[in-house]
Amino acid sequence: MKSRSELSRRRMLTLTGAGASALAFPFIRPSWAQSGPLKVGLLLPYSGTYAQLGEAITRAMELYLKQKGGVIGGRQITFVKLDDESEPPKGAENTTKLVEGEKVDVLVGTVHSGVAMAMAKIAREAGLPTIIPNAGADVLTRALCAKNIFRTSFSNGQVGLATGKAAADAGIKTAVSFTWDYAAGKEMIGGFAEAFTAGGGRVLKEITIPFPNVEFQSALAEIANWQPEITHSFFSGGGAVKYIKDYAAAKLGIPLWGTGFLTEGVEAAVGPAGDGVKTVLHYADDIDNPENKSFRKDFTDAYKIAPDVFAVQGWDAMQLLEAGLKAVGGDVSKRDAMFAAMSQASFKSPRGPFKLSASHNPIQNFYLRELRGGKNVLIKTSATDFSDPGTGCKLSS
Numbered sequence: 272m273k274s275r276s277e278l279s280r281r282r283m284l285t286l287t288g289a290g291a292s293a294l295a296f297p298f299i300r301p302s303w304a305q306s307g308p309l310k311v312g313l314l315l316p317y318s319g320t321y322a323q324l325g326e327a328i329t330r331a332m333e334l335y336l337k338q339k340g341g342v343i344g345g346r347q348i349t350f351v352k353l354d355d356e357s358e359p360p361k362g363a364e365n366t367t368k369l370v371e372g373e374k375v376d377v378l379v380g381t382v383h384s385g386v387a388m389a390m391a392k393i394a395r396e397a398g399l400p401t402i403i404p405n406a407g408a409d410v411l412t413r414a415l416c417a418k419n420i421f422r423t424s425f426s427n428g429q430v431g432l433a434t435g436k437a438a439a440d441a442g443i444k445t446a447v448s449f450t451w452d453y454a455a456g457k458e459m460i461g462g463f464a465e466a467f468t469a470g471g472g473r474v475l476k477e478i479t480i481p482f483p484n485v486e487f488q489s490a491l492a493e494i495a496n497w498q499p500e501i502t503h504s505f506f507s508g509g510g511a512v513k514y515i516k517d518y519a520a521a522k523l524g525i526p527l528w529g530t531g532f533l534t535e536g537v538e539a540a541v542g543p544a545g546d547g548v549k550t551v552l553h554y555a556d557d558i559d560n561p562e563n564k565s566f567r568k569d570f571t572d573a574y575k576i577a578p579d580v581f582a583v584q585g586w587d588a589m590q591l592l593e594a595g596l597k598a599v600g601g602d603v604s605k606r607d608a609m610f611a612a613m614s615q616a617s618f619k620s621p622r623g624p625f626k627l628s629a630s631h632n633p634i635q636n637f638y639l640r641e642l643r644g645g646k647n648v649l650i651k652t653s654a655t656d657f658s659d660p661g662t663g664c665k666l667s668s
Contacts, residue, residue, distance in 0.1 A: 308347035309603065311592070312369035314380030314390055315404075317354040320508065321382045323536070325354075327578065328404045328585030332379070334573050335589035343589070344596025351375055355386050362389025370397055376603045377402070379588055382581075384408035384427075384454060391420055400595065400609060404588045405581060409458050412632035414663030418610050421631040423587040425553055427455050429659035430530045431462025433637035434503065434551040437653040438463075438528060439470020443500045446472060446528075449490055450505040452479035459505045459530050467503075475499050485513045491521045499525060507532045512540045519544035531640065531647075535580055538645045545642040554580040554622045555638040555649040563621035583621050590618050590625070623652075630661030 313332070315325035329352070336348055351373050355365050362385065369375045370393060378394055378401045381387050387406035394401040395417040403411060403420065407427040411420065438446065448463060450456030456479065464474045475497045478490050494502050502525050506514045511533050518527055531552020534545060556567070556577070566586060570578040578586075591613055598612030599605040617626040623636040637654040640647040 308349040310349050310375040311377045312375030313352045314355050316357045316382050319357050321357045324382045324581045327581040331582040331585035332589050343593045344601045346601035357383040359385030362386040366390045366393045402588045404584045412630040416630045416664035416666050424584045426659040427458035428462035431459035432466040433654050434530050435463035435466030437551045437639050439467050439472045445499045446501050446503045447476045447494050447497050447499040448503045449478045451482040453482040456505050485510050487517045495523050501526045501528045504529045512537045515541045516544045534642045548642045550640050553635045554583050555640050557649045562619045566621040587620050628658045630664035632659045634658045
């Protein structure tokens with residue numbers, strides 16, 4: 272008898288815009304779908320560490336579709352969900368289930384960059400319209416960019432660059448960076464160092480520990496020895512909670528800065544230990560524009576929880592998809608025209624103005640925030656129309 276986890280890994284939920292659901296099995300395409308709604312495959316984590324992120328993205332997409340009456344670009348939309356479990360070794364298999372098995376018309380995924388790398392390879396080969404609503408691996412919109420792959424989130428290096436710029440603009444001259452020893456951490460502190468140095472700052476030391484180690488004491492002692500003006504860090508989730516608490520308990524007297532994910536989603540969990548932590552991200556709860564006010568009210572009313580940056584990224588995935596579908600009258604077989612329209616899309620997002628670079632990575636504002644009383648308080652817009660360099664991308668458009 273298969274265990275519950277085995278069954279979970281092999282289960283897909285097919286959801287219509289009206290919210291109906293039915294079990295579907297890999298490589299079997301329901302007969303009604305052949306002439307029915309446009310199928311959008313959601314390859315996202317619905318279990319494990321990143322389940323909350325996958326759920327936030329999905330909820331925003333479902334809310335957007337509901338507000339459109341289930342129809343976008345003249346086409347009724349059906350979501351086909353598949354839990355990717357944030358398991359890179361299963362990335363190719365799970366993508367194939369959606370692309371070849373369910374024959375989805377559009378692919379949206381994912382959160383974990385390792386899964387996204389496997390997903391993107393298959394999506395490029397298939398030429399399938401693909402939107403990345405979170406995974407930040409730089410290479411996806413740099414050397415491995417593709418005309419059919421678009422991102423509505425960020426690149427890791429882009430967030431690091433924006434954070435380094437904000438620190439330099441604040442007049443800070445020395446920093447020590449500390450993160451996990453894996454791709455996301457390295458790309459973020461690499462971007463920070465590039466922009467911080469260009470702005471006249473100096474990174475005294477880059478410290479890493481193995482992922483997902485949360486024993487921070489030796490690194491904190493090393494930071495104390497260097498005595499930088501700030502510590503710059505990237506951690507997330509439970510690791511970020513422990514790190515912020517340990518940092519506060521160490522009483523280093525050195526202000527803590529980070530990319531926005533250091534405090535995103537853990538504001539309440541860190542409590543008073545987080546007060547004063549400054550972060551930079553492409554979203555802040557209290558951005559003062561009509562789109563953000565409306566989005567936050569509608570999302571909170573629908574789900575009884577406030578939206579976060581991940582929900583915004585899912586919302587904008589739908590805005591980008593709508594731009595493509597409108598341009599081709601819902602006919603996704605007109606791929607070149609659809610991709611061209613998506614490349615040139617420009618719209619108002621809860622995060623502020625949204626458009627894409629030539630490598631299909633967002634050009635967006637970044638915001639300096641400070642954690643106070645369990646809330647990331649917006650201090651100022653630290654960069655406008657900020658783009659990833661797209662290094663190595665060979666797209667002609």
